Amino acid sequence: MDLDAIREKAREMMADRPSHRYREVGYVYNHGQRVGEIALQLREMIFPTEPEYDQVILVGAWLHDIGKGIEPHWEYGELLVRQILKDYCPPEQLEQIAQIVGGHTLRKQKPFPFYVKLVQDSDILDHFGTQEIWLSFNYAARSGGTIETTLEYYEEKYNALVAKVRALLNYEESVRYLDDKDRFVREFVERLRLEAGGKLVQI
Numbered sequence: 001m002d003l004d005a006i007r008e009k010a011r012e013m014m015a016d017r018p019s020h021r022y023r024e025v026g027y028v029y030n031h032g033q034r035v036g037e038i039a040l041q042l043r044e045m046i047f048p049t050e051p052e053y054d055q056v057i058l059v060g061a062w063l064h065d066i067g068k069g070i071e072p073h074w075e076y077g078e079l080l081v082r083q084i085l086k087d088y089c090p091p092e093q094l095e096q097i098a099q100i101v102g103g104h105t106l107r108k109q110k111p112f113p114f115y116v117k118l119v120q121d122s123d124i125l126d127h128f129g130t131q132e133i134w135l136s137f138n139y140a141a142r143s144g145g146t147i148e149t150t151l152e153y154y155e156e157k158y159n160a161l162v163a164k165v166r167a168l169l170n171y172e173e174s175v176r177y178l179d180d181k182d183r184f185v186r187e188f189v190e191r192l193r194l195e196a197g198g199k200l201v202q203i
């Protein structure tokens with residue numbers, strides 16, 4: 001597969017796109033790129049002897065949210081990638097990429113091959129840690145929110161969200177990374193809460 005050509009295609013289709021009114025232009029493209037990086041790192045860690053799926057994992061990750069905006073985006077995305085990639089990759093790999101895009105939201109609903117499960121986990125991981133803080137602050141800035149509404153979100157909704165996605169992760173390695181990201185966010189939010197109240201903090 002010509003990865004450079006596919007990445008360029010992905011950039012053309014997603015980099016200038018306003019995907020969501022509370023997220024920056026090009027979010028879907030950049031998120032896909034990060035998910036690809038995360039998925040390859042997990043693959044090396046969890047399946048060190050199976051590098052032959054790396055291209056499929058990468059392209060599936062890059063394009064997994066290409067259908068965003070038209071729901072169900074995973075089904076629409078699968079249709080799109082079958083169309084877009086037909087001249088870019090052999091039928092067997094196209095089938096595997098379509099499985100990733102079409103299955104990335106259906107975590108634990110049916111058995112999936114490891115290359116789909118890795119992207120499912122990576123997709124979750126990219127929404128947590130510093131990325132989670134970025135998304136929350138961006139949401140506040142774009143929706144007229146304040147530090148108070150952001151702290152309320154962390155108090156009232158964040159815990160349940162982490163618990164929900166944690167249970168959907170496929171691999172214990174992914175759970176360890178999620179827990180680490182979660183710890184970082186909690187520490188950050190605790191400090192935010194103190195400093196938002198004018199407290200001086202020293203560690």
Ligand SMILES: [Fe+2]
Nearest residue numbers: 031064065123
């Ligand atoms: Fe995603």
